[in-house]
Amino acid sequence: MSKQELQVLTGCCTPISEAALDPAQAADGAAVFKALADPIRLRLMSIIASAGDEICVCDITPHFEVSGPTISHHLKVLREAGLVDCERRGTWVYYWPLPERLTWLSSLLSAPAAAGL
Template identity: 80%
Template sequence: MSKQQLSLEPVGGCCVPIMDAALDGAAAAEGASVFKALADPIRLRLMSIIASAADEVCVCDLTPQFDVSGPTISHHLKVLREAGLVDCERRGTWVYYWPLPERLTWMSTLLSVPAPTAG
């Protein structure tokens, strides 16, 4: 369909109204940092493993799942912590990780905003 054939009637005047649920600048910056943290395949997989665990996960169980060194896994876990996606606690030699449910809920809510319907 060419541009000449496409005719859209304006909604509520000359412009389409902005949804109340749209992100403001600060929320968009916060969301971008979270999604940037998840944009790496190793971090996304780490997050998936941690979030799908019934309880906390020991780093000793995470490291063997990947073909990278322990320090590399530690770096990726640090990025996830700094993004507010996981938290951890050191117990002796090992560190245990768990997801932060409020951040997962925030991401889920952000992604579940209904798409506009074609009119």
Template identity: 85%
Template sequence: MPKQELPVLTTCCTPIAEAALDPERAADGAVVFKALADPVRLRLMSIIASAGDEVCVCDITPHFDVSGPTISHHLKVLRAAGLVDCERRGTWVYYWPIPERLSWLSTLLSVPVTA
């Protein structure tokens, strides 16, 4: 069977299949994966990323059976990992995903599987 050529992707970083992560980038990536390893934070990230633009914490909190301060803690971890950013507007805080960080994560995980 002839070997199929894969399309050339133009991305911001080299997929791990082409170049292994250096220790600094691996440590940085571990922070991201550690942040996403919690079910509440993974759900938070999913809600924020799927919102399209930004989402108010007042719209996020009702999706969870945990207290507001617990949600705030988990959002702080996602911010520290560079996955989301936020802005306070009066009483409420609005969150949005960091596209470059999600793109980096997507590229890292998009390694072609060979049989």
């Protein structure tokens, strides 16, 4: 008798853990992964996160072979996903990662129970 047939007969299945993501948590996580699924945005996130505290967009743009408006669009997507925040200072905009969101992302990847969405 197969394992599936035995489960049907006995009614014993592996219960879903309380630690599993609920639908709202899964939707939130999917939005973050969708934002990071683009190679430019993933690089932007890496540059911003590794900058230490904050980084000016003027220091980010030269690392890419796309236009400034394209970089701005990708940064907007990262902001909307809650991964970075920014502040305009004169003509420049400074970006920094949101540590609590990076911790959440790390927890989501390592153990959904600890994600605390």
